Amino acid sequence: MSIVAVVIFVVAYVFIASEKLPKTAVALTGAAVVLLIGVVGSKDAFFSADTGVDWNVIFLLLGMMIIVGILRRTGAFEYTAIWAVKRAKGKPLRIMVLLVTITAVASAFLDNVTTVLLIAPVTMLVCDRLGTSRVPFLIAEVLASNIGGAATLIGDPPNIIIGSRGNLDFNEFLVNMGPIVLIELIVFVICLRWLFRGSFTVDPEKVSDVMALNEREAIKDTKLLIKCGIVLLLVFIGFIGHSVFELDPSIVALIGAGLLILLSGTKPKQYLAGVEWETLLFFAGLFIMIGALVKTGVIKYIAGLAADATAGNALFAVMLVLVVSAVLSGIVDNIPYVATMSPIVLQLTNDFADPVHSEALWWALALGADFGGNLTAVGASANVVILGLAKREGTPISFWDFTKKGMIVTLLTVVIAAPYLWLRYFAF
Template structure:
């Protein structure tokens, strides 16, 4: 069965990469094949935490999409767009840097998917106002969301899995991962002009026109904005206090969406239009196909082979986990990869007496999975969401357009992370 699971995944992945058919159709088609053949059953696909659809991700997305749909009616996205242009003096390069930093910081304290859902509409409006292509800006932001999300326990779904397995707290992530994220952001900001060379030309008249606008006039419904702000504050508080209240972020998002719809009296046709149904269905199909790889032991064998190759050398184990995690998280989604790899890392840590070096294995897994998620369009949940938003806005981003930039960002971030792990946990510890 493992051969069938691999073949189906490779064929579906080829269709997703070449875009011969819509990626949703490729993912659902692959899922249908593994279900029909019996590689996975209904129990595996819909009810298993190890091999099934990650409903926490699906419903987190759904809840936040509904909230964004209501929030859009207030005009707050137009407000932020005008504010960003004016603060950056109309310079597209400075606007990109500003939006990248906002995205990275927000991703650390929310999660990268939620941040992308909130920042993308602002970006599309900024670029529309200035009449420049939004694709480079959207790509820069999703890369920043995956980098920034690595800083905290709640910033990226793989971190929550690692925290659960290792026992690390929110503060543990902040102390160990935030410093490398700050370094990565500095490096990423420096390479932005070269990475997106030729994307910063703008008509001075368009800039002058935006600079004369009053952002306050963009707010269309102040009452709804206040209600939305209160609900968002409650949702964000729920996200941050996840480890204390033990309520999943998906439940928090759904409760927030329901409350906002109730108090705003928004009609279904007004908020459901913001739901990216194709993205949600793509995720469902992708989870089922990857679940087939998990159930048949393919992912476990790959991870175990990487772990066994270390030969008990702690530094080699850290570097191997970092690199392998980056590569595999880029090819498959980083959530199931981390879920599979975590038990193996836990076993490896028990063979290392030095606590600092033992912990370094977990931080290597977190860095590799989070930064590796930037490699391809399907490497992280935020990537898929951003591509869905771009496509609906009329600016489709191809798999290879994303990957050409994503590989560069992943290589740079992994190269920067390697000496950090070595210095902090082996030289200075």
Template sequence: MTAVAIAVFVVAYLLIATEKIPKTAAALGGAGIVLALGVTGSEEAFFSRETGVDWDVIFLLLGMMVIVSILRRTGVFEYTAIWAAKRAKGSPLRVMILLVLITAVASALLDNVTTVLLIAPVTLLVCDRLAVSPVPFLIAEVLASNIGGTATLIGDPPNIIIGSRAGLTFNDFLVHLAPLVVIQIAVFVAVLPLLFRGSFTVDESRVAEVMALNEREAIRDTRLLIKCGIVLAAVFTAFIGHSVFHLEPAIVALLGAGVLVLISRTRPEEYLAGVEWETLLFFAGLFIMIGALVHTGVISRLAELAAHATGGNALVSVMLILAVSALLSGIIDNIPYVATMAPLVADLAAGLADPAHAQALWWSLAMGADFGGNLTAVGASANVVMLGIARREGYPISFWEFTRKGAVVTAITILLSAPYLWVRYFLL
């Protein structure tokens, strides 16, 4: 069964990467095969936290998609798009930098998937106003979201798993990872002109048109905007106060969506039109295939080989976990990878006498998994969501188009993370 699980995943992954067939069809087809052949069963696929569909992710996405769908009716995205374009004086590069910084900060305070759902409509509108392709902007934002989300406990789903397993608090993540993230974002902004060179040409007449616009005129429904603002404030407060309220983000998102649907009296066909059903189904199929790899012991075996190759050396262990996590998280999605790797890191940490070295293992796992999520189009949930939005809006981004940019950014962030870990936890 192990060989079957590997073969199905490899074939499905190749189909997704080459785009020979729609990626949702490839993911669901692979999931159907491992279920039909008994590689994994319904219990493991639908009810297990370790090997099944991550329903927290699915319902978090669903709830936020409904909220964003209703919010779109207010005109606030058009308002923000015009505001951003005017503050950037119509320069596409300055617009990209502004949106990247907003995305990075928001991803640290919320989570990167929620941030992507909120920032994508703004990006599409501002690019439409300036008559430039939104593809480079969308790619830059999702890369920034994965970097920014690394800074806090709630910013990236793998961090929640690590925090729970290692007993790390919101403040722990802020103190240990936020300084590095600030450096990473500064470097990322600096390389944007090179990474997306040729994407910043704009017609001056379009710039003049944008500068003449009044963003306040974009708001179509003030009362609905107030209602959305109240619900979003409550949702964001619950996200940030996760450790206080003990409510999972998925529950918060669904409650927020339900309340907003009720008080806005939006018809089902209106708020459901904004749900990325293909993206949700793709996630389900991908989770089941990866769950089959976990269930048959493939991922555990890979993680064990990596962990035991260090020979007990703390620095080698930290650097190996960083590198392996970046590579594997980019290939199989960082959420199931971290869920599998966490127990092994806990065992390694328990065997180290120096608490700083032990904690460095957890930070290397977080950095590798979060930054490694940028490696490919399926490395992180935010990537899949952003590509789904782009495809629906008529701007499809291929697997390789994303990965060419993502691989460069992943290499930069990992190369910056290695000396940070060495200096902070082994030299100081």
């Protein structure tokens, strides 16, 4: 069955990458095939934490999509778009730097999926106002969200899994991951001009028009904005303190969405219009196909080969975990990869006497998985969300348009992460 699972996944992946067929249809078809032929059953697909649909991701997305859809009605996105353009004096590179920085910082203290859901509408409005392409701005932001999200326990979903398995708390993540993420972000910002060269042309007349606008006039419903602000504040507190409140981020998002629906009196047709159903279904199909790889032992076998190759050398083990995690996370999505790899890393930590070397394995896994999420268009949840939003708004981003930039950024971030791990945990 393992060969069958691999063949189905590879064929589906080829179709997704080639974009010959809609990716949601491909993912659901692949999921249907592995269910029909019995590679996985209904319990595996819908009820298993190891091989099934990650409902925490699905419902986190659903809740935040509803909140963002209601927030859109207030005019807050238009306000922010005009504010950003005016602060950057209409210079597109400055605007990209500003939006990328906001995205990276917000991703560390929310999570990268929530952040891109909030920032993408603003970005599209900015680009429309200036008459420039949305695509490079959206790609830059999602790449920044995956970098920034690596800094904290709650910033990227794989970090939550790693924190649980490795018994690592919020402060430990911030102290160990924060410095390298800051370095990576600075390098990424410096590279923006080169990475997206040719993308910074604007319509001078449109810039003048935006500079003359009063952003306060963009707010359409002040009362609704206040209600949204209160709910978002409560949701953010819930995200940051989820371990204290013993509520998963997905539950926090759903409670926030329900509360805002009640407070705003929004009708179902209105708040459901903001939900990216295609994105949610794509995730469901992808999780089931990857679950087949997990159940048949394919991912564990590959990860085990990497673990066996360490031969008791702690530094080699750390570097191997970093590189393998970056590559595999970019191909199979970093959430199921980390869920499968973390027990192996836990076993590896028992092989090394020095606790500093053992802990370095967890940071290598986190850095590889989080930065590897930038490798392809399906490497991280935030990537899929951005592509879904862009398509819905009439600006489709192809798999390869994203991946060409993502591969460069992944290579750059991993190359910088490697000496950081050596210097911090082995050299001194």
